[in-house]
Amino acid sequence: MPYQFGLPxxxxxxxxxxxxxxxxxxxxxxxxxxSVGMLFINSGCSGNPTYAISGTVTLGGSVLAGVTMTLAxxxxxxxxxxxxxxxxxxxxxxxxxxxxxxxTGYTFAPPNRTVFLNGIDAVxxxxxxxSEGRTATATHTVHLKSDGTVWAWGNNTNGQxxxxxxxxxxxxxxxxxxxxxxxxxxxxxxxxxLKSDGTVWAWGSNAFGQxxxxxxxQSTTPLQVxxxxxxxxIAAGYDHTVALTNDSSVWAWGNNSNGQxxxxxxxQRNSPVQVxxxxxxxxIAAGxxxxxxxxxxxxxxxWGNNSNGQxxxxxxxSSVTPLQVxxxxxxxxxxxxxGHAIALITDGTVQAWGTNTLGQxxxxxxxxxxxxxxxxxxxxxIAVSAGYNHSVALNSDGTIQAWGDNTSGQxxxxxxxxxxxxxxxxxxxGVIGIAAGxxDTLALQVDxxxWAWGNNxxGQxxxxTSIDRLIPVRVQFx
Numbered sequence: 001m002p003y004q005f006g007l008p009x010x011x012x013x014x015x016x017x018x019x020x021x022x023x024x025x026x027x028x029x030x031x032x033x034x035s036v037g038m039l040f041i042n043s044g045c046s047g048n049p050t051y052a053i054s055g056t057v058t059l060g061g062s063v064l065a066g067v068t069m070t071l072a073x074x075x076x077x078x079x080x081x082x083x084x085x086x087x088x089x090x091x092x093x094x095x096x097x098x099x100x101x102x103x104t105g106y107t108f109a110p111p112n113r114t115v116f117l118n119g120i121d122a123v124x125x126x127x128x129x130x131s132e133g134r135t136a137t138a139t140h141t142v143h144l145k146s147d148g149t150v151w152a153w154g155n156n157t158n159g160q161x162x163x164x165x166x167x168x169x170x171x172x173x174x175x176x177x178x179x180x181x182x183x184x185x186x187x188x189x190x191x192x193x194l195k196s197d198g199t200v201w202a203w204g205s206n207a208f209g210q211x212x213x214x215x216x217x218q219s220t221t222p223l224q225v226x227x228x229x230x231x232x233x234i235a236a237g238y239d240h241t242v243a244l245t246n247d248s249s250v251w252a253w254g255n256n257s258n259g260q261x262x263x264x265x266x267x268q269r270n271s272p273v274q275v276x277x278x279x280x281x282x283x284i285a286a287g288x289x290x291x292x293x294x295x296x297x298x299x300x301x302x303w304g305n306n307s308n309g310q311x312x313x314x315x316x317x318s319s320v321t322p323l324q325v326x327x328x329x330x331x332x333x334x335x336x337x338x339g340h341a342i343a344l345i346t347d348g349t350v351q352a353w354g355t356n357t358l359g360q361x362x363x364x365x366x367x368x369x370x371x372x373x374x375x376x377x378x379x380x381x382i383a384v385s386a387g388y389n390h391s392v393a394l395n396s397d398g399t400i401q402a403w404g405d406n407t408s409g410q411x412x413x414x415x416x417x418x419x420x421x422x423x424x425x426x427x428x429x430g431v432i433g434i435a436a437g438x439x440d441t442l443a444l445q446v447d448x449x450x451w452a453w454g455n456n457x458x459g460q461x462x463x464x465t466s467i468d469r470l471i472p473v474r475v476q477f478x
Contacts, residue, residue, distance in 0.1 A: 051117045054088040055125035057081050057101055057108070059382075059432055064129060066103060066146075071115075073097035094118050101127045106134075107183070107233065109332075111282075134444060136186035136236070137437030141460045143172065143450060143475075144184050150175045150193065151477065154460030158189045159220030160204030166220060170459025170466060172477050178222055185286075186437070187236035193222065194234045200225040200243055208239045209270030210254035216270060225253075226271040237286030237336070243272065244284045250275040250293060258289040259320030260304030266320060275303075276321050287336030287386070293322070294334045300325040300343055308339040309370025310354035316370060325353070326371055337386030337436070343372065348380045350393060358389045359420025360404035366420055375403075378422055387436030393422065394434045400425040400443055408439040409470035410454030416470065425453075426471045443472065450475040 057067045063085025070078050074095040079087045100112040108127045115122045135143045140154035140161060151172040152161040159166050162175045178201070183194040190204030190211060201222040202211040209216055212225035225243075228251060233244040240254030240261060251272040252261040259266050262275035275291075278301070283294040290304030290311065301322040302311040309316050312325035325343075328351065333344040340354035340361060351372040352361040359366055362375040378401065383394040390404030390411060401422035402411040409416055412425035425443075428451060433444035439455030451472040452461040459466050462475035 048093055049119075050091040050093055051119075051121045052088060052090045053092055053097075053099065053115055053117070053122040053125060054086070055123075055127065056085045057087070057127045057129075058085055059106075059129040064103070064106075067106075067127075068102045070100045070102065071097050072100070092117055099125060102182075107283075109282075111232070134184070134433055135435045135442050135450065136184050136191075137435050137440055137442055137452075137460060138186045138188055139438050139455075139458050139460055140186060140189075140191070141437070141440075141442065141452070141462060142184045142186055142191050144181055146448060148179065148181065150178050150181050150184065152191070153462045153475075155189065155458035158205035158218050160186075160189050160191050162191060162203040162220065162222055164220050168458050170462070171464050172462050172475060175222075183234055185234045185236035185241075187241065188238045188438075190236065190239075192225075192234050192236045192241055194231055194243075198228075198230045198232070198246070200228050200231050200234060202241065205239070208255035209268055210236075210239050210241050212241060212253045212270070212272055214271045228272055233284055235284045235286040235291075235336075237291065238288040238338075240286060240289075240291070242284045242286045242291055244281055244293075248279055248281045248296075250278050250281050250284060252291065255289070258305035258318055260286075260289050260291050262291060262303045262320065262322055264320050278322055283334055285334045285336040285341075287341065288338045288388075290336065290341075292325075292334055292336050292341055294331055298329055298331045298346075300328050300331055300334060302341070305339075306370075308355035308368050310336075310339050310341050312341060312353040312370065312372055314370050328372055333384060335384050335386040335391075337391065338388045340386060340389075340391070342384045342386045342391055344381055344384045348378075348382070348396070350375045350378050350381055350384055352386075352391065356420075358405040358418050360386075360389050360391055362391060362403040362420065362422050364421050375422060383434055385434045385436040385441075387441065388438040390436060390439075390441070392425075392434050392436045392441055394431055394443075398430045398432070398446070400428055400431055400434060402436075402441065405439070408455035408468050410436070410439050410441050412441060412453045412470070412472055414470045428472050442475075450477075 067081040069087045097115045101108045142152045153169045153172045180195045185192045192202045206218045213223045230246040235242040242252045253269045253272045263273045280296040292302040306318045330346045332346045335342045353372045363373045380396040381393045392402045403422045406418045431443045435442045442452045453469045453472045463473045
């Protein structure tokens with residue numbers, strides 16, 4: 001919130017000297033002293049006042065170091081959060097500024113703040129991490145390291161690893177020729193990346209135009225998506241892609257057989273088209289044949305396939321334009337799975353809706369719900385991820401809970417028994433990021449190590465084998 005203090009200088013001294021029967025010399029001296037006093041108050045005897053701006057950046061219940069804070073305005077500069085997650089700017093002149101946090105692989109709330117300096121320091125300008133675009137998984141996995149390098153492993157039948165081949169890899173391989181990446185998304189058999197310059201690049205399968213280059217020709221190396229700039233977030237569904245731009249508009253391309261592109265039609269699009277009737281969007285997610293967005297007023301809107309109630313509006317009727325999810329408020333984050341969707345509420349609770357045949361809604365039943373239901377036993381959650389038929393939640397204490405399908409051990413409890421209620425993942429703690437895929441799950445620890453478990457048919461766990469893992473194993477980077 002902007003801070004403002006003080007009155008216009010001319011309104012501070014209001015003295016009608018002509019009514020005072022005093023010598024003119026006395027009046028002149030008094031005026032001079034008052035003027036000098038005002039100069040001292042307003043400028044600190046230096047001519048122009050300056051102030052400080054400070055705050056903290058957090059990830060769940062933990063502080064986050066290494067975040068670049070950019071101050072733009074009359075006196076532009078940068079600062080970096082310290083080990084305590086704190087930043088500070090000093091000697092900033094009066095004026096209006098924009099303060100923006102950035103760190104490769106992270107998305108912040110709010111994305112920026114306006115600071116108005118005039119008479120008092122700006123204290124408590126805090127930010128928090130709402131999502132991380134570091135790791136994405138389907139039957140292949142992509143990961144963005146803190147040094148900005150991109151790594152991929154697993155299924156590569158359609159070139160989704162982006163290394164110019166169609167050879168699978170059970171260990172991470174670094175993508176060459178791709179720099180400035182700030183977020184990644186993995187579709188069924190393709191990959192999308194967002195660069196810091198606001199452009200989007202994609203590679204892999206393109207049968208439905210999901211690479212957005214105007215064609216349906218697959219590519220084993222990154223191609224730039226047509227006509228997009230100023231992009232701030234990306235999402236990859238089964239075979240359609242979604243992007244959010246800095247003016248809060250949403251664009252989509254690829255398969256549109258269920259109306260998942262939201263342009264009022266079911267026509268496939270090989271280049272981005274704008275979603276109809278949306279404004280104030282802050283986050284996006286894409287599932288199998290449907291799309292969802294979070295608005296600045298904390299409402300959630302969905303469109304596309306609704307055969308299992310995944311649009312959350314109390315029906316099973318699909319829609320080619322956005323509809324509001326019923327009964328939701330104070331939503332902090334969203335995630336879209338195969339046929340179920342999840343919303344994280346600001347109080348740390350979780351709600352879900354859609355298909356539930358394998359317990360993926362986590363409410364203790366296996367009954368589908370076309371309206372949001374609250375998960376029992378979950379609180380203090382700071383991130384959620386919906387996989388193909390299972391879901392994962394990250395708690396503020398750095399532990400993970402999972403529920404739903406467990407055929408490949410993707411719940412990480414050492415068994416293959418599905419669970420319709422959240423259960424704790426074995427072994428892991430100190431986790432700061434999660435991703436759920438098609439039968440597998442990944443977790444990023446605070447020390448930068450990456451762990452995976454579940455389906456490993458294509459080597460997507462990155463441990464050098466193709467053996468399913470029922471508890472987390474560490475990804476083996478070279």
